Amino acid sequence: MKSNFTFQNLCGTVYRQGNVLFTPDGNSVLSPVGNRVSVFDLVNNKSRTLPFENRKNIATIALSPDGNVLMSIDEDGRALLVHFRKGTVLHHISFKSKVHHVSFSPDGKYIAVTHGHKIQIWKTPSHLVREFAPFELHREYTGHHDDVVSVCWSKTSRYFVSTSRDMTARMYTLNPLEGFKPKQFAGHRDVVINAFFSDDEKTIYTVSRDGAVFCWSAKRGVSEDDSDVEMDILDAPSTSASGANLALEHTVAYTRWGVSNRHFFNQPGTKVVCSTFHPKTSLLIVGFSTGVFGLWEMPSFTSVHTLSISNEKISSVAVSASGEWLAFGAAKLGQLLVWEWQSESYVLKQQGHYYDMNTISFSPDGQNIATGGEDGKVKLWNASSGFCFVTFPEHTASVSTVEFAKQGQVLFTASLDGTVRAYDMVRYRNFRTFTSPTPVQFSSLAVDPSGDVVCAGSQDSFEIYMWSVQTGKLLDILTGHEAPVCGLSFSPSGDQLASASWDRSIRLWSVFGRSRSTEPITLSSEATALAFRPDGKEICASTLDGQLSFIDVEEGQIKSVIEGRRDISGGRKVDDRLTAANNAASKYFNSVTYTADGSCILAGGSSKYVIIYDRQEGVMIKKFQISENLSLDGTLEMLDSRKLNEAGPINDNEDDGNGSDLEDRLDKTLPGASKGDLSKRRYKKEVKTSCVRFSSTGKSWAASSTEGLLIYTLDQETNFDPFDLSLDLTPENILLKLNKEKDFLIALIMSLRLSEKQLIQRVYENIPISQIKLLSKQLPSIYLIQFLNFINDHFENSPHIEFDLLWTASILTSHGKFIRQNKNQLASTLRGLIKCLMNLEGSVARLSDQNTFSLDYILSQIDRNEKDNGGAIQNGLSDLGIEIDI
Template sequence: MKANFKFSNLCGTVYQQGNIIFTPDGNSVLSPVGNRVSVFDLVKSVYHVCFRNQLMDPLNSNKSFTFGFQNRKNIAVIAQSPNGHVLISVDEDGRALLVNFHRGVVLHHFNFKKPVNAVQFSPNGSFIAVTHEWHVQVWKTPNHLVREFAPFSLHRTYTGHHDDVLSIEWSPDSRCFITSSKDMTARLYTLDPLEGFRPMTFAGHRNAVLNAYFSSNSKSVFTVSRDGAVFIWRAKASEASSDRDNGDPQASPSSRDPSVARVRWGIHQRHYFNQPNTKVVCSTFHKASGLLIVGFSSGIFGLWEMPTFTNVHTLSISQEKITSVAINPSGEWLAFGARKLGQLLVWEWQSESYILKQQGHFFDVNTLAYSPDGQYIATGGDDGKVKLWNTRSGFCVITFSQHTASVSAVQFASQGQVLFSASLDGTVRAFDLIRYRNFRTFTSPSPVQFSCLAVDPSGEVIAAGSMDSFEVFLWSVQTGKLLDVLAGHEGPVSSLTFSPITNVLATGSWDKTVRVWDVFSRSHAVEPFQLNADVLSLAFRPDGQELVVSTLDGQLTFFSTDLSKQTNIIEGRKDISGGRKADDRVAASNSASSKAFTSVAWTADGSCVLAGGNSKYVVLYDAREGVLIRRWQISENLSLDGTEEFLDSRRVTEAGNIDLIDDRGEESDLEDRMDVSLPGVQRGDLSKRRYKREARTKCIRFSPTGLAWAAASTEGLLIYSVDDGLSFDPFDLSIELTPQSVFATLQKQSYLEALVMAFRLNEKTIIHRVYEGIPYEEIRLVARQLPTTYVPRLLGVSAEVLERGPRLEWGLCWIREVLSAHGRWIRERSVELASVLREVKRSVSSFEGMVAKL
């Protein structure tokens, strides 16, 4: 069993807070998601973002992935250098990471020591301007190719504002910049000292100035304030005429920037958006086309052509305020982020169509399920929505919103074309994934809340457990009729599952028992197992021979279903405990709240058990030996509760922990200060009361392919996959084994030797190159002589290339020859090789489907 799973993607959340930006080529959007950064590729092109040495697949359009690096807290602002090589992300406390964008590798850590509102690279990429409360600091950009001891070098600090600086905008030639502030002014600074120059002040607004922009020819400056006013500033007429009379060519505002800095600016025109009862929240300006894009607190955005202030377009795209807006370099696409709803939209304003429209779950993700082929993940959340995510692209495919309460469980039918969901609204629903509709709704005779769900292997019968009546209900999927009600538990039914092989149903309850029902026999035989604590979760091994049960005392207990006896027990309290919450009276080691597994899942080969719970850890155990193999920390985000082992004594005051003190009264907008929630509300509308979300895992599932697992966590849907991009395997290596020697062997037509050398070197790109360099007529010979050690690897590569590439007959020939040459050896290890065989079956079936359509 491989344990080298690494974080690969974050779905379920597309935007949380901070600013959205486009990459310099305009093909991708960068969005802050908690303390990580997600990249959404918007065009079908070979996108050379090399992430952990893995090029993104150029054959599939609209990819999204999340970088592996994490800031200490939620990201407040991000910026990318003009050449696209360097990305800087700054968290709420002002701690920054400088990242090599193409590699996803953190180059430097730096602390600005104050919260940062804006970061901007100069157009020539040499400097980074950063807001520092009411000051502005300009730093020299560190070299991403040279290792330096102190990479951040301060160029100058600029003062003059009397309140927090909100934005920075550079002039086109990087020689001066303009800032805007809450003190209702904007100021113009030069990068280097200029003799006799004093920073220009643009005053006259009646509210905080959100942004200030240069026009394309630098003759005008536009300032936008929160109350919806736009002022156009130009050189004062008397000064401009006197300069012309004196014949001074250096004084024209259209000349070089130092002269722009010397110009006496005056208000040329005043314009107003006239949007009643709304405020401007964000704006951006496209110099080349002169378009000003403004997002309002009512969810409306508008486009105005400057300097004529002609309204081009106004549209409502959200029910909540738009918190961030960006425009790509060509000026065609607009990106919007709405923080409260977690929405990310990309809009093409000329054709008036969406390029991208994504929204995560509004509240926590409660449950998840993998489709049988591992290509899709279904999630259910507290917002009552069921979403289907594509594991390859990271995008949401469809959202079902028929439930009226929190979704507690989702499950695919064995064929993968039907998705079932159970909810606290008292219904179980069946969704058709071909026509995307809710075609069945199952209810109980008397209203109950359903807490868990299971589908039998044939997909004909569905079972759901209730929290109120302690009963299990069985329905026929074909007719929708209630078949049976299983009574016997004396507490809420917490988990249930069908055996993958036999028609046996196992149910677990808070009454400290697990019951195994033979539901399809006439006798309705029941096998009860007594445990020491409340049952939280249970799962059958893929071969149906063993059952693992998680209980409230932190134990994992294993039962043999054939022998009806306990076979093993794992004490997991110390493995999962960790993380102290801000209001905990006891240390993390003594806290009982996180010391139990709320979700368990078997690996695809049935050798290990994956478990997670109300903790920041997910653990992997060897089921036979009962030993801990690996432990992952799902988040290092200090904005979440429970990620720190020890509380920071500097944040504890006489009034309690600073993080829990309600400071909403200091917000500048009335709607942010108002509190309309019920006292003590900690779930539901979390934004209305001071509340730190906890780092915890609600559901864990292993992919049927065995190459990935997913966790429904506080931050969204985390996907961890086997890192096979470049894993160094020193077995049987020699000094002579290099990429050059592999290719030289291939050129000498020693195909078997070259393939074995590539497998030993274990670098994905080299394996693919050698594999595709073997001629068609040599396939049979190479497949027959290949050592059995490399057979699973060869099958995996064959399936991947067949699914992706155009050489279909060639790929099928490889699979046929390998299976015919090593079929008996493969059959003896069918459980061990189940994930690889499933991949082969999927790729061959998809090819068969394509041929059938022809």
């Protein structure tokens, strides 16, 4: 079993806080998600999460104009300089105070950072050379009396305007100028949120939180000698030739600015939260606290477009370089929108679960992942693209379990609202709802392999209910447990149902037999989860004392136990009175699953770790830390003694009523409430894993955590086996065999030995079609798994579909006996192949449907034209007295 799984993507959460921004080409949107950054490709319809992590939740991000360098700053002012294309961290720096805004200059040479009531300008480090002291401070600017909120650069990168909570804006020059004094823009009655330069830099716009927009332009001065004589708009200190040239170069700096127009949005009962400006089209985009955003054309202040996207405030707004797309982030809803304002249509609309994510399930082909949350929503995510493509809102309470049917496109969900629902994955509708005779809360779910029977375990009546999917009728009620049923699972053959309960027992039910009597299998503690091995001969059960018990199904006895208390033990929480080593609260697993071949166990719990165990040896293979975010409780092993006082720990997540808006400072929740509105709760979120599942292909696994849906995949590129290597096995010799000697088999085997993906692809694509059948027969069986895995990857990323299909058919025909004999080793590879073929089939079907509709439309237009032309001809002939039936 390979364990080199690496983090691939973060789904389930699309936006948390901070600012969203577009890439310079306008094709992708960057969104902060916790302490990570997700990139949503709007053209290719894919998303990816950059592999780096900040220490805490990200407060603000900035991307260089060339798109090479990303600056990510967390809530404490610790920043990472990241190579955006590679996702690798180049440098670290701590600004030692909270940073509200960071911005690259248009030429990319400088970085402006707000530092309390000051502004710091740093020289941008090179992303090509590793430097010992990469960050060099250019200048520090003072003048504001309160925190600086934003910084806006001019197009020439010579000046910038800063806005502050002291209700003023100030303009500074990058380099000192003779006789220049910072310009102050005053007159607003609330916090100035943003300031913008017009495209010709002759106008400056300032936007305040109370909904006022001031237009600042050059005003004509007055001569000191004669009050009736007006001077030029330039206020240069020198009248010499050099002074005049300097004044012309720095017109903006020497201009005397004054208010030319005052505009107001006149949105009652709302405040401006965010704004941005597109200089080329002079469009001002503003987001309000009521969920309304609007576009105004400046300087005439003409309203172009206004739309309400939600009832919660818009936290961030960005505009693409072309000005066509607008990106909005709503922190309270966890929503990210990309709006094309000209066509008035959504380019992207994604929203995660409003509260925590409880459960997940992979589809049988491994292409989709279903998630259920505390908000009662069931969402379907595409595993490869990372996008949510359908949401089911029918449940009225927390969703406890989701499960796909092994055969057929059906998804089953169980909820605490007392219903089990079945969803059609073709038409995306709820076609069946199962209820119990008396209202109960369902905490577990199991589906028969045939998909004809569904069972659910209750949390309050301790019974198991069994329904027929075809008729929707209740078939049976299984009684015997004396505590809530926390886990249900059908055996792969479908003849037995296993149930785990808090009464420290596991029961095996012959649901299709005549006898309903079962003997409980006693566990050492309360059970929390269970899973069947893929062959159906063994059950793994996790208990509250941190053990994994393995039960032989035929004998009904516990064969072995893995002690996992020390492995799963996580960090120390803020309010814990015990150290992490002595605290038993996080030392148990709440979810277990077998790998596709049954050789390993994947387990997670209320901890920051997810662990893979080897089943035969009973040892831990690898431990994954799902998050390093210090904003979450339970990440640190030891607490910081500097944050302790006589009353206990100081919760650095409390804002003590210092919110920027009145609604942020009010707390209307009940004391001690642990669930509900995320933005109003006064407690620190805990790092934990509520559910882990392996994909049927065996190449990836997913975990529902506090951060969202984490997906880990096998890192195929690092699989390098030096066995059978020799000195003459070089890329040059491989290309020599391929191009000159035309020895395709030797070239293919040599490339597989080196295990370099690009080299294998070059050899693979240069093999003639006529040689495929012969090479398939001659290919040694030892390279079969590696070669099939390469074909699977080539299927997904290459347009040579027919070529891949010919190779697949030839290999399956030539090595069918070997595949049948070693089906356990090849199971994950073959499932991956089936996934690729089903994905291909779906793409071809959709393309065929589109072509059919297009052809029908063209034919209907031809018939219509023929009728129109025929009618015109007939009218012309009738005028001549000739009657012809066309």
